[in-house]
Amino acid sequence: MPSPNQQIRPLTAQVNARGNLEIGGCDATDLVAAYGTPLYVLDEVTLRTACREYVETLKRVYPGEALAIYASKAWNMLALCALVHQEGLGIDVVSAGELVTALQAGVPADRVYLHGNNKSVEELTLALETGVTLVADNWWELHTLTELGVSLGTKPRILLRLTPGIECHTHEYIQTGHLDSKFGFDPTNLGDLFTFLEGNETLQAVGIHAHIGSQIFELQPHQDLARLLVEIYAKGLHFGLPFQELNVGGGLGISYTESDDPPAISTWVETVAAGVARACEALNLSYPKLICEPGRSIVGPAGVTLYRMGSQKVVPEVRSYVTIDGGMSDNPRPITYGARYTALVANKPEAAPTETVTVAGKHCESGDILLKDIQLPPTEAGDILAVFATGAYNYAMASNYNRLPRPAAVLVHDREATLVLKRETVMDLLRQDHLPERLT
Numbered sequence: 001m002p003s004p005n006q007q008i009r010p011l012t013a014q015v016n017a018r019g020n021l022e023i024g025g026c027d028a029t030d031l032v033a034a035y036g037t038p039l040y041v042l043d044e045v046t047l048r049t050a051c052r053e054y055v056e057t058l059k060r061v062y063p064g065e066a067l068a069i070y071a072s073k074a075w076n077m078l079a080l081c082a083l084v085h086q087e088g089l090g091i092d093v094v095s096a097g098e099l100v101t102a103l104q105a106g107v108p109a110d111r112v113y114l115h116g117n118n119k120s121v122e123e124l125t126l127a128l129e130t131g132v133t134l135v136a137d138n139w140w141e142l143h144t145l146t147e148l149g150v151s152l153g154t155k156p157r158i159l160l161r162l163t164p165g166i167e168c169h170t171h172e173y174i175q176t177g178h179l180d181s182k183f184g185f186d187p188t189n190l191g192d193l194f195t196f197l198e199g200n201e202t203l204q205a206v207g208i209h210a211h212i213g214s215q216i217f218e219l220q221p222h223q224d225l226a227r228l229l230v231e232i233y234a235k236g237l238h239f240g241l242p243f244q245e246l247n248v249g250g251g252l253g254i255s256y257t258e259s260d261d262p263p264a265i266s267t268w269v270e271t272v273a274a275g276v277a278r279a280c281e282a283l284n285l286s287y288p289k290l291i292c293e294p295g296r297s298i299v300g301p302a303g304v305t306l307y308r309m310g311s312q313k314v315v316p317e318v319r320s321y322v323t324i325d326g327g328m329s330d331n332p333r334p335i336t337y338g339a340r341y342t343a344l345v346a347n348k349p350e351a352a353p354t355e356t357v358t359v360a361g362k363h364c365e366s367g368d369i370l371l372k373d374i375q376l377p378p379t380e381a382g383d384i385l386a387v388f389a390t391g392a393y394n395y396a397m398a399s400n401y402n403r404l405p406r407p408a409a410v411l412v413h414d415r416e417a418t419l420v421l422k423r424e425t426v427m428d429l430l431r432q433d434h435l436p437e438r439l440t
């Protein structure tokens with residue numbers, strides 16, 4: 001069985017007896033009739049399968065304690081926080097908004113980690129008041145946390161974010177002395193950092209963290225990272241720091257198109273866990289609590305966006321455009337990163353793909369193209385387009401550009417759809433406006 005992250009479609013996606021695409025036993029045409037378009041659909045089986053592969057592989061291969069935490073910036077909402085918590089994952093958050101959502105979903109504070117390279121004083125205070133662990137990013141944060149800890153009478157529990165100079169690209173990686181990154185401490189100055197923390201009565205530095213990138217398909221950078229982090233971890237222990245946790249970040253890629261070939265979740269976890277375990281054995285260290293932070297590979301493959309197709313335009317000899325009723329506002333990845341996706345006509349999934357078309361959004365930007373030069377059967381206004389692998393960094397990055405209300409989301413499972421995110425309305429947007437009296 002391939003891992004969820006190795007498949008473009010959710011595990012339950014199939015063509016049903018009515019000849020339509022169904023997900024989680026729910027017919028895509030019924031979903032759009034009930035909930036409208038654009039609609040984000042999340043497949044519960046795919047979500048839970050990905051979570052279990054992380055949790056079970058860690059348990060099977062790592063000799064010490066381990067915890068997978070969902071990097072919720074990929075899609076932070078109550079239902080997802082609650083679901084991954086049910087599967088035994090912790091959560092990482094990067095703002096007060098994400099933090100409050102995780103706690104509100106019932107995730108206990110001791111399984112929540114707050115990241116961020118410029119946390120506000122309000123966010124730091126909230127973290128200390130709620131008792132979550134902070135991933136400290138810079139000296140300003142260490143000084144501020146010390147002051148806040150003293151004034152609130154708490155001992156902030158922190159991991160240290162490091163930028164270990166392992167840089168990843170999709171098909172190559174380079175190792176540099178230190179990395180041009182806005183995140184984390186430069187590992188060339190660890191002596192100063194560890195000395196400061198050793199002499200600091202307020203901060204409890206319980207471990208280290210690094211995250212080297214996202215949508216990564218190679219295993220070697222993570223193997224290198226594991227070894228490097230263990231060496232730094234050992235150095236911290238040597239300075240007398242109360243280290244007990246080692247967090248290797250996330251970054252495992254997923255399949256968006258047929259040409260993507262990421263390793264399985266289990267393979268990635270085996271690589272990281274074995275790398276940390278072997279390095280600890282070589283240095284005669286007891287095993288730290290191993291933490292990893294997958295985001296995209298948990299939620300990406302479970303998501304499908306359903307759109308209604310609209311007008312078409314043929315530019316002879318150049319290009320055929322078909323359009324959808326969403327675009328860069330609900331999925332900014334193509335215009336932001338040139339990201340590629342795979343699509344299917346949900347009400348005729350088995351029709352032969354005989355035409356090369358470009359799927360354009362409805363926004364006032366020529367660059368609002370969701371899929372360029374893909375193969376589809378002949379389509380007409382009213383058809384339903386399903387775009388796969390949209391669970392990660394789609395809703396999370398969505399905007400109201402052109403004053404489009406953001407779509408609804410449903411969780412599908414066993415022929416039932418449950419609304420997990422209400423569709424915004426124009427009234428929701430207008431509610432935030434204020435019209436000064438003198439302009440009326």
Ligand SMILES: *Cc1c(COP(=O)(O)O)cnc(C)c1O
Nearest residue numbers: 071211214250251293294295296
């Ligand atoms: C984004 C991020 C992750 C998750 O990355 P994915 O590629 O979605 O797995 C994990 N940790 C940190 C610190 C991040 O910024």
